[in-house]
Amino acid sequence: xxxxxxxxxxxxxxxxxxxxxxxxxxxxFVGQRHFPDLVVPRSNSRVPDHPIxxxxxxxxxxxxxxxxxxxxxxLDLTPxxxxxxxVWNALLTIDWGHTARYGELALSLGRAQAARAVGAAVxxxxxxxxxxxxxxxxxxxxxxxxxxxxxxxxxxLQREGLM
Numbered sequence: 001x002x003x004x005x006x007x008x009x010x011x012x013x014x015x016x017x018x019x020x021x022x023x024x025x026x027x028x029f030v031g032q033r034h035f036p037d038l039v040v041p042r043s044n045s046r047v048p049d050h051p052i053x054x055x056x057x058x059x060x061x062x063x064x065x066x067x068x069x070x071x072x073x074x075l076d077l078t079p080x081x082x083x084x085x086x087v088w089n090a091l092l093t094i095d096w097g098h099t100a101r102y103g104e105l106a107l108s109l110g111r112a113q114a115a116r117a118v119g120a121a122v123x124x125x126x127x128x129x130x131x132x133x134x135x136x137x138x139x140x141x142x143x144x145x146x147x148x149x150x151x152x153x154x155x156x157l158q159r160e161g162l163m
Contacts, residue, residue: 019052023074033147069096087121
């Protein structure tokens with residue numbers, strides 16, 4: 001079984017979702033920084049046949065309507081390096097309604113001097129929203145570095161009552 005793609009319409013613009021045989025492996029805003037070199041299927045309102053993509057669409061829809069605070073999807077983060085995977089897994093520990101700083105993430109990974117490397121890995125997060133990279137702020141609490149654009153980051157944080 002190969003990767004399957006689906007385009008989901010969201011209040012913040014279309015998202016490309018990708019699943020692998022192991023789980024959801026991508027959720028990007030179309031055109032964002034670090035967007036994969038993939039052909040984007042036309043957006044449609046039908047539920048995808050693939051069970052992981054169908055669940056991702058349902059759960060993201062619930063998130064955008066304020067009915068979901070936590071995702072429960074199998075994830076496939078294996079395309080990242082071991083360091084990137086450790087950062088992405090650390091992002092999963094940042095609960096709804098909370099934020100973290102890049103330096104705090106680096107410290108939690110035992111790499112206190114690696115805040116910039118952590119920031120680079122956060123920026124390459126392949127599963128936007130579900131792996132909550134939008135909850136990471138600059139050292140001074142400012143909105144910094146969101147591949148989907150700072151306007152989207154601000155919107156996501158507002159949805160979670162953080163702004």
